[in-house]
Amino acid sequence: MNNIQQLTVNAIRALSSEGIDKANSGHPGLPLGCATIGYTLYSEILKHNPKHPDFFNRDRFVLSAGHGSMLLYTLLHVFGYDVSMDDLKSFRQAGSKTPGHPEYGVTPGVEVSTGPLGQGIANAVGLAVAESVMAAKYNKEGYNVVDHYTYALCGDGCMQEGIEYEAASIAGTWKLGKLIVIYDKNNITIEGSTDIAFTEDVGARHEAQGWQVLKVADGEDVDALINAVNEAKAEKDKPSLIIVRTQIGKGSKKEGSADCHGSPLGSALTEEMKKDMGYNYPPFTVPEEVKAHVASLQSKYDAYYEDWRALMKEYSKNFPEDAIQLNKDVANDYSNIDIFDGLWENAPKAEATRNSSGAVLNKVAKIVTNLIGGAADLAPSTKTYMKDLGDYFAGSRTGRNMHFGIREHAMSAICNGIQLHGGLNAFCSTFFVFSDYMKNAMRMSAIMSLPVTYVLTHDSIGVGEDGPTHEPVEQLAGLRAMPNLNVFRPADRRETVAAYVTAITSGKPTCIVCSRQDLVQLDKSGKEALKGGYVVYGEGTPDIILIGAGSEVGLCMESAKVLESEGVKVRVVSMPCIEVFEKQSEEYKNSVLPKSVTRRVAVEAGVTMPWYKFVGLDGKVIGLDSFGESGKPEVLMQKFGFTVDNVVKAAKEIL
């Protein structure tokens, strides 16, 4: 490391610690330990441009160890991104551009929201997949318009999480040669030395998973880091893991101790550290020499950007249709829902909504040509295979059906990465009950507002014989409780169309929750379902409203007819998506559920919790607040009270 490099690294260390001290909150261990890695990445490795942080062919960098956010903010500031010194001083304050963990959309240069450990690696796999797809789709000889690397930086925490193993395994199978993960190996976690809980040979494990593994003995060795990255790039058929031996809290008096993982050093120790490294600048200073050094690099960054722009210009001339389509994919604008007009047809007879979903998905895939995805080894059951659209694998990056393997958590986080890359839309699928396995990655879709489509089938005790471990009960409530996520539980094929249209156009993640068993097709279903809840039966002001979702709408319809035969005026409301319904005008909501009609029964084969909001203290909810059972679906529905008799009885009790 030469003098100016060392000075820059010192400045990064000082600024990081100063920012954390000022916030009196944060994690100095990683920023100090990885300052040199960070410097090397931003100065020598990444093809990026601070003035154009979003240019499409940039290298992507994911700080998987998101608690090290202050390092990232410091790097962005020092290298000239739109992150000011005041922003660094506002670290972790409400409304700032420098929140506690990196947040996508909040800070220029932050590619992914990270913090929940392990997920960043899976996001990086998704970014690398997207690059490989877009490259295969659009590059022409001499015109590598999509051609970049994906880097991630992670620590021991990420390496212990199951999702990292899952992501590493599929990355190896997919031979993602342009994925380079740097492992900040400091052998310290919060409870102390990794000896107490993590003795595995992480390198050998990754080799077993099909990775190239490289080692850098000293995290302060800039040249060794650059050489390792070059070796990583030379291996085209394997993702690379670069294991870098570092010291947590490097340079400070707490170097090597778990104490500095998540607690500020405090200004006394920070000043001592600065003194020890011979760095004599006031707090929140970037030395002029460092500024000049970084400025000297800008021409390189400009060249990355300008060269690509020039290439794109030539490409547009020589391959105009491809260029238009590429721009269209990147713009990803499907807001005109008229393009889905041909889809609004019901099935000719009763149909499981998983089959409806399969039919609709196959049509949607023809319209949304940048949609890719697949299942966690359940496509034949979840009906998510897109016919004639090929399979994505190492030898065929343009195939649109992905085989994620039995790795739900990584699948979801990989889809987040694909979506983050730009140019593609992603869907994934498993049994609804196993949404549990990927819940936090789904939460990250919601936090980042990524329109990933989750096709979740086998939605209730209607699963039947597989029994309680496979029968969702509380998952509907749990996912409906998640902010910024649509949970669509369609009652028939047209409602399934509404679910897909919402998924593609709403700009946030959508779950499409489907039945295993056949459902009747509703006469009145259709585009109204895009409002989340609507009247499917009954005229005028009713005596009572039955509210149902999914497979229970049919039950409400049957029950309504029985009640009407006894002189009761009934309205049936289908509520496929509570979240979307809640967003409608008060007027519309009141037209569907008039305040004056307080006699209401909600029916759903899941826990009752979501429905009290709609039925109040005087209404009833027919639901299932216990686990299911193994048995024939129709036997279970009977046993757990999802019968016309039971609905009619409940209605009469409150009439």
Added chain:
Amino acid sequence: MNNIQQLTVNAIRALSSEGIDKANSGHPGLPLGCATIGYTLYSEILKHNPKHPDFFNRDRFVLSAGHGSMLLYTLLHVFGYDVSMDDLKSFRQAGSKTPGHPEYGVTPGVEVSTGPLGQGIANAVGLAVAESVMAAKYNKEGYNVVDHYTYALCGDGCMQEGIEYEAASIAGTWKLGKLIVIYDKNNITIEGSTDIAFTEDVGARHEAQGWQVLKVADGEDVDALINAVNEAKAEKDKPSLIIVRTQIGKGSKKEGSADCHGSPLGSALTEEMKKDMGYNYPPFTVPEEVKAHVASLQSKYDAYYEDWRALMKEYSKNFPEDAIQLNKDVANDYSNIDIFDGLWENAPKAEATRNSSGAVLNKVAKIVTNLIGGAADLAPSTKTYMKDLGDYFAGSRTGRNMHFGIREHAMSAICNGIQLHGGLNAFCSTFFVFSDYMKNAMRMSAIMSLPVTYVLTHDSIGVGEDGPTHEPVEQLAGLRAMPNLNVFRPADRRETVAAYVTAITSGKPTCIVCSRQDLVQLDKSGKEALKGGYVVYGEGTPDIILIGAGSEVGLCMESAKVLESEGVKVRVVSMPCIEVFEKQSEEYKNSVLPKSVTRRVAVEAGVTMPWYKFVGLDGKVIGLDSFGESGKPEVLMQKFGFTVDNVVKAAKEIL
């Protein structure tokens, strides 16, 4: 394999397929592929006794690939467990002893409910941990009263799930030499060949994780299987993985095809298979020779049991106090809550409930001497270290503090295994938001009614600076929606005592959800909190009821005082555990929340969904239906409306 062995294996294959055909539902692929492995386990390997399926020192067997349940039921029947031929004929029918996936407590000889892939391996790790703890605690020289192996059988599905990697990694670190996992490697999953999604070298990966890896080239080779198990036993310091090459659907026309994974062969193909293997018996028959063969083994099984009984008798004579304590641990009866009487004290001043929890846990650990557990590398933050009680590791199996590493999902499933073993109680801990990572294992605690204690701290936007990825919002609703799980969110230290007492005595899993920030101590808290909800403020019939939980009870108290100063009669209800409150008598519930008082405001820093049940269409819920933000906790609480002003305003609006 000799003739009688082959005949028995054939019978197992036939019965398995016949049972699945009769149910017209189920998974024949594994039972056919692993019939010989199953036979070898039950005849030659397991130290078990069909007449005493629960004797304490038996070897434990976990069918991690739970979809292969019919193999297990067939083995249990053939080897003389209390599973009849009629039970086999009732496979997958409602109320039967032979449900779709193995269910703990339903079928004698089923050790664990399995089905969600990967978890069985983690359960087996927990069983092996428990064995090691109990052995270290109670064995004396010449008296190995606890001395058994734990076996698991898993397939490619289990091997791809992140939880298996997590469990394997910590099992290697813990040097669980008596854990033996058999990997049914048939290279087929539902979407086809494992080549498409799973090319990692599973053996090398386990070696990197500190396992001994053994291979059996042919799953039909009984002697090779026995030899491999003997080699596994000879390695005392490493868990062993035995990779057995098998053929899915072995013996049938669908052998080697994904088609037979989850669909019945049908009686025509089953009969053809029987013919092909020269097995000429009617459906649902156990040949007399097979019965005689199994009967000849019973004396061995009797010896296992009788020898252990004799050993225990001697042990009781020579080590009477240990014997009493061992029996007490196994009985695990803490139903007399008077033993916790010394705990019901509040903190002298405001205290974060995570600190309350730390204080209470340390006292509880002195009373509940068979309680072990720890955190997913967060003990210093979640305050779950038990002072002076040592650490559990390979060299010290009696230490009671466990270091699970950053592996939430495995942690929870390992605790399920510990609890299933008998003799111990388990707790585990992480940040509340990361309960997402272990949700399905928590669900398995609930399905099996295992009283695992989950200490989940940092419970709301009160987390502050770490931001939305670390701030739980929807987790309270999501876990409250789960059947058979207590979610306790205490408001002060005495309510934290109530949470622990409930956790230890309720016979099901309990979440103790704690604040990061200090909370005021309530005057009226105490044993009433064991009822889940109770009045903490106000006399007589109120004009309005404020309902709060956890950190928001204090806010309700302050708001009540303001309202009272304006002449409004207010009652404050603290509702630390909705599930427990719901179980109280109607009379009690009505005394807390009188039907006549319909003006109600619920306040909680989480999504509003759980509270509509208590406030109805006319009440209000002050909650948070969006994600949080990074910032100082007090700033966020203000920003998101958790203020006295806002509560008072809401109250006035409905008055």
